Amino acid sequence: MQTKSTEDYLKIIYGLGEDRDTVTTSAIAEELRISSPSVSDMIKKLYESQYISYTPYYGVRLTKKGERIALKIIRRHRLLEVFLMKFLNFPWELVHDEAERLEHVISDEFEDRLDALLGWPQYDPHGDPIPTKDGLVEKLEVLRLSDLEVGDRVSITKVTDSRPLLEFIKRMGLGLNHTLAIKTKESFDGSMVIRAGRKDHFVSREVSQNIYVRKVN
Amino acid sequence: MQTKSTEDYLKIIYGLGEDRDTVTTSAIAEELRISSPSVSDMIKKLYESQYISYTPYYGVRLTKKGERIALKIIRRHRLLEVFLMKFLNFPWELVHDEAERLEHVISDEFEDRLDALLGWPQYDPHGDPIPTKDGLVEKLEVLRLSDLEVGDRVSITKVTDSRPLLEFIKRMGLGLNHTLAIKTKESFDGSMVIRAGRKDHFVSREVSQNIYVRKVN
DNA sequence: TTATTATTTTAGGTTAGTCTAAAATAATTA
């Protein structure tokens, strides 16, 4: 049985490893808001326990063993998010932090029974796929709002799970599966004006890079 | 915000303080399965934070501040137990350990919304009253099965929340609100034969002291 | 290709919560 801390590291390394191939000390440090020396320390421990492979001064990758744990935690996190929204009516932007704490303490028993209660859901409230019990995840085709051009119509499939971003999106009256159209896009900074429902909204590149979409008609 | 450890100490001290007036180091140590020196250490810290009052070599009592926290944790524990049984169909004997871990990580938001989901229950699955949000608990009149005599008919109102005991009771086919009659009671060891449904069961004093009852007709 | 800058690691330190062994105190028994 791993500690909360171990689980956090593995989860973050998994997440960071999705784009880049190898994950650096400083990237982990920034993500976990922990100093680099502390991360360096922990990396050695994770390496000794064979959760990661590791080349000093270079970077880190999850081993099969490490990935299995990361996916287990992610599975729990996402199942919990579904529960918090469907059964407790948690507001979108609070769901993440609550799941973040619960994911480390629930048992397999709890996980299985919750899965059943929720009807074996495949996606969480942000549109992320829920890994299966034996560690399989659907690989989402990544299309970011920022990749699209004027005239495109899209539906939101996923949103980066960050509280301020979620609050912003909520204020615009948007959410998962909402449809919107791109009205303008500035070439110098990538900012856009989008139309959703009857309203126009200004969206910076920082935001549009964190909204994932699928094209519609 | 207190740590899990602090919360455990306060909860245990509250529980032990229900019969005795002042709680000893060794009683806490035994309950938490921690060495007495460790407990002695911790007592000093709890005292400095004004969660308890304390006389060296004598014992410990909760302050108002300490009791408030203890009752909050107990409230969460019991609400969680109701949830685990009603929504996740957890078996009686697993409910306690799961709640034990969850109680330390849920937020006030979670607590409130769970309370509502469950319909503001007043008792947990072992028959214990759930403290209110502002720290009030019904004082149960304590009548133990062991206090009764041949011929008495009783209904089970509460059971000590210990896994082996719960498993034993379950094997006898008994549970909360079940009715039983006392057929024999030995004076030398207090052991009994009880009749429940169509079956007779042998019950030692250790067991009968941990089954709380109310007399019927 | 050498010098500067950035990143990572090492060295040494802290805190919370635990431990065992030994000393201090209190309670019990003779």
Next chain:
DNA sequence: TAATTATTTTAGACTAACCTAAAATAATAA
């Protein structure tokens, strides 16, 4: 009430997970 026994506390140590300051290494720019 003195001696023995039991309980509690003190002393000293350990581990996990963090920290800051300084040294080592790698990357970048002159």
